[in-house]
Amino acid sequence: xxxxxxxxxxxxxxxxxxxxxxxxxxxxxALEAMAAALLAGTEEILAANAADIxxxxxxxxxxxxxxxxxxxxxxxxxMAQGMREVAALPDPVGTVLRGSTLANGLExxxxxxxxxxxxxxxxxxxxxxxxxxxxCLKSGNAVLLRGSSSALRSNTAIVxxxxxxxxxxxxxxxxxxxxxxxxxDAVKELMRARGLVDVLIPRGGAGLIRSVVEESTVPVIxxxxxxxxxxxxxxxxxxxxxxxxxxxxTHRTSVCNAAESLLVHQAVAAEFVPRVVAALQAADVxxxxxxxxxxxxxxxxxxxxxxxxxxxxxxxxxxxVADLNGAIxxxxxxxxxxxxxxxxxxxAAARRFTAEVDAAAVMVNASTRFTDGGxxxxxxxxxxxTQKLHARGPLGLPEMTSSKYVVTGDGHVR
Amino acid sequence: xxxxxxxxxxxxxxxxxxxxxxxxxxxxxALEAMAAALLAGTEEILAANAADIxxxxxxxxxxxxxxxxxxxxxxxxxMAQGMREVAALPDPVGTVLRGSTLANGLExxxxxxxxxxxxxxxxxxxxxxxxxxxxCLKSGNAVLLRGSSSALRSNTAIVxxxxxxxxxxxxxxxxxxxxxxxxxDAVKELMRARGLVDVLIPRGGAGLIRSVVEESTVPVIxxxxxxxxxxxxxxxxxxxxxxxxxxxxTHRTSVCNAAESLLVHQAVAAEFVPRVVAALQAADVxxxxxxxxxxxxxxxxxxxxxxxxxxxxxxxxxxxVADLNGAIxxxxxxxxxxxxxxxxxxxAAARRFTAEVDAAAVMVNASTRFTDGGxxxxxxxxxxxTQKLHARGPLGLPEMTSSKYVVTGDGHVR
Numbered sequence: 001x002x003x004x005x006x007x008x009x010x011x012x013x014x015x016x017x018x019x020x021x022x023x024x025x026x027x028x029x030a031l032e033a034m035a036a037a038l039l040a041g042t043e044e045i046l047a048a049n050a051a052d053i054x055x056x057x058x059x060x061x062x063x064x065x066x067x068x069x070x071x072x073x074x075x076x077x078x079m080a081q082g083m084r085e086v087a088a089l090p091d092p093v094g095t096v097l098r099g100s101t102l103a104n105g106l107e108x109x110x111x112x113x114x115x116x117x118x119x120x121x122x123x124x125x126x127x128x129x130x131x132x133x134x135x136c137l138k139s140g141n142a143v144l145l146r147g148s149s150s151a152l153r154s155n156t157a158i159v160x161x162x163x164x165x166x167x168x169x170x171x172x173x174x175x176x177x178x179x180x181x182x183x184x185d186a187v188k189e190l191m192r193a194r195g196l197v198d199v200l201i202p203r204g205g206a207g208l209i210r211s212v213v214e215e216s217t218v219p220v221i222x223x224x225x226x227x228x229x230x231x232x233x234x235x236x237x238x239x240x241x242x243x244x245x246x247x248x249x250t251h252r253t254s255v256c257n258a259a260e261s262l263l264v265h266q267a268v269a270a271e272f273v274p275r276v277v278a279a280l281q282a283a284d285v286x287x288x289x290x291x292x293x294x295x296x297x298x299x300x301x302x303x304x305x306x307x308x309x310x311x312x313x314x315x316x317x318x319x320x321v322a323d324l325n326g327a328i329x330x331x332x333x334x335x336x337x338x339x340x341x342x343x344x345x346x347x348a349a350a351r352r353f354t355a356e357v358d359a360a361a362v363m364v365n366a367s368t369r370f371t372d373g374g375x376x377x378x379x380x381x382x383x384x385x386t387q388k389l390h391a392r393g394p395l396g397l398p399e400m401t402s403s404k405y406v407v408t409g410d411g412h413v414r
Numbered sequence: 415x416x417x418x419x420x421x422x423x424x425x426x427x428x429x430x431x432x433x434x435x436x437x438x439x440x441x442x443x444a445l446e447a448m449a450a451a452l453l454a455g456t457e458e459i460l461a462a463n464a465a466d467i468x469x470x471x472x473x474x475x476x477x478x479x480x481x482x483x484x485x486x487x488x489x490x491x492x493m494a495q496g497m498r499e500v501a502a503l504p505d506p507v508g509t510v511l512r513g514s515t516l517a518n519g520l521e522x523x524x525x526x527x528x529x530x531x532x533x534x535x536x537x538x539x540x541x542x543x544x545x546x547x548x549x550c551l552k553s554g555n556a557v558l559l560r561g562s563s564s565a566l567r568s569n570t571a572i573v574x575x576x577x578x579x580x581x582x583x584x585x586x587x588x589x590x591x592x593x594x595x596x597x598x599d600a601v602k603e604l605m606r607a608r609g610l611v612d613v614l615i616p617r618g619g620a621g622l623i624r625s626v627v628e629e630s631t632v633p634v635i636x637x638x639x640x641x642x643x644x645x646x647x648x649x650x651x652x653x654x655x656x657x658x659x660x661x662x663x664t665h666r667t668s669v670c671n672a673a674e675s676l677l678v679h680q681a682v683a684a685e686f687v688p689r690v691v692a693a694l695q696a697a698d699v700x701x702x703x704x705x706x707x708x709x710x711x712x713x714x715x716x717x718x719x720x721x722x723x724x725x726x727x728x729x730x731x732x733x734x735v736a737d738l739n740g741a742i743x744x745x746x747x748x749x750x751x752x753x754x755x756x757x758x759x760x761x762a763a764a765r766r767f768t769a770e771v772d773a774a775a776v777m778v779n780a781s782t783r784f785t786d787g788g789x790x791x792x793x794x795x796x797x798x799x800t801q802k803l804h805a806r807g808p809l810g811l812p813e814m815t816s817s818k819y820v821v822t823g824d825g826h827v828r
Contacts, residue, residue, distance in 0.1 A: 106780055108790060115803075159695075199802065213608070219801060239824070343825075358530065361820075377514065377516055377522075389633040392819075397741070404776060404807075410654075412780040413657050413658060
């Protein structure tokens, strides 16, 4: 296997056996050292970032992509602050998850342990480099980072700073490493490095995530694609519904927990559709609607494709449904399993919606934007899992661990 | 996708949406009906099994394989009893795993939910058909079963009985289904049925598990390969060590939690090696040993390959190690991550071994044979996970669920 990955992954695995045994005090000291080093290294990091920006500009990268790539002193300070926030969180390693004394006297303890080596494949934003490194370090995992090639100089500078800080805190440098090379070969090898890499987390667009899921033999935690719906029920408070729809769609559009589709119960459609069309259009949202929506000026008739589109922009698909059943079956057909919301005053409707809709998060009378590690009080997240295995929803520190049974006897045999 | 799988998986998915909402009372009634139907259908099941046995005998299948295939009235009664035991266990669905009221007043609940559709790929024993169906039903999952083609008639008869029983209890027949066809094409399609099948669980030999892990795009829970070690420390009570080694190796040899390798601290080797060689040989165990072991008559010199071999027979590899570090690094190099045991009177050695050995279960002064859902008090298991994602160790009912966040507000927006 893997000319490019084997050496770096082997070093990461060795570093992970040291890191797995590190105390909270050591890990927090390393995070503090990393925060200080990021601040002290701001100049080098920004210089490397400027070189990335120059290359991207020269190759005609669109401005919104360049904006995601761009760092400034404030963004570097935010990375340092993130390290300190992770340091302040409880250690997720060593928690006794379950324990009992068996009938035969054996003591059974299920204890949280790090995965070992985590691979993170991500796009654009160089701040993910520091955020992912901090979360992995606190959860006792060595991390192999693979950002986009457009950010290679920035990521290299950040990782150099973090590695030196780890060493200064008494940990091996290889608790954090960048995957070498800038072609696709290294990513392919990383995805096949089963046995050396324990878990892969892709963070980025649907295409990246699909390719990792399809090609990886390393277990994957799928993150972040969100075709989120807001369903306005017959019994909804329509003022509340307007506020929830607007916030879900427009609070931030480029994120996975933004709403992409609006469903309205036919009983309130005559009153609600004109109001929500006006409100969305006043907020510069383009509506891709069914016949009832498309009867309004400026609304684009929706195609079949619209119901499955994660716009990540000021666009929303919208349709009227016959009833709650119609909403649930539309969502079942088109959900990406991220976040689905109902606005209703009916306890029965809320109960059915939360039971029957299959998604990482189901909101009742709340914006889809609340599906977030910070909002949920987890303090830090490495992404939002949309798969059912291992962890579903925001991935905080506890989700970055596995477990081990420790069984103690005094010569017990069967 | 998938001519063979799509229709049956689509029906399973539809059935799963009904089953996911079924109350415990309904599920337990279905399990009870299945138990009764297995008993009532014993004659048809045994007739189908006799036909499988005849074919297997005619094609020259070895006797130990035929034994695994063979059912009798007692084995059918045991399947029925298994259904009743699963019925008696708590419902793993609907458990509030975590819950809080956020600072803004949002109510957050993380609730256990079924996966949806589970695929189980297994070899030989037809009783797995009933056991897997019972565990999946209780955990609210529709199941697609794929046994070995040698057991096709037996499995078909069992599944027909179970489907009829499900219907009699008011559930869709398709909560349990056999994957159609008897070639490898259907298995290939099952492994690529991402979106229709939520989780795949392979149960069987290393070859089967490797091929599923390599080829599947559906998330996999890897089970059951066990290259389990027993390490006898310098501070071990040698009588206890003998008992643990013998039990781990000889209590049952064809199972994943049987010991396959023995490590002995050099400080006790001169005394312990002759005794353990004599005891193992008296129990008909063939030892594949290093120089110190191979000095004894009848011990076969070990090759490098032996350290990685899961014999599943009355064979064991054995070597002397310099110290605890030597034992830990040997285990790190050769473990399959299933169960590793230390026999020691030293608290310090036990603490280091349990912390540094990376496996689903680590035993201190207890036989490796205790890694088992029944022994752990879980009541039923569908296998023993040797992967780090989702669940590690025996897979009981709670491990057969995912989770969902339910967030309730009164118009909350960000």
